[in-house]
């Protein structure tokens with residue numbers, strides 16, 4: 001397994017079919033915050049994301065936000081707003097926060113998936129923790145300066161990968 005290869009590539013979170021997750025035995029979705037659920041420019045999760053989270057809840061699939069963002073107040077406010085559990089200061093790509101989230105949610109790694117918009121934090125952390133990963137496109141072009149550098153390198157790693165929904 002290549003550590004920088006996601007299990008799936010999907011354009012955006014709401015295109016991840018909840019019935020399909022259920023059919024695959026997924027009971028918990030670990031999900032990145034910035035530019036995955038909440039765009040970095042508007043800082044408000046769009047209705048389509050909220051609807052997707054509602055669908056997960058309808059199917060009794062737990063959601064835990066796992067965020068590297070150091071602004072704990074903002075991360076916790078988002079998690080509360082979206083009705084998710086939260087692990088902040090995650091320090092992805094270190095896999096520790098993923099393992100903490102799995103223990104907190106009481107779900108074995110085989111029944112969880114990590115969704116995020118960055119190869120070198122989200123996907124790498126998920127692979128190091130041994131769970132399925134789904135890479136989505138960032139919701140906005142606004143990124144931290146160092147993330148913008150990673151984006152350039154990321155493009156090289158992604159090559160011609162086809163994202164579902166594009």
Ligand SMILES: [Mg+2]
Nearest residue numbers: 032034035117
């Ligand atoms: Mg992100």
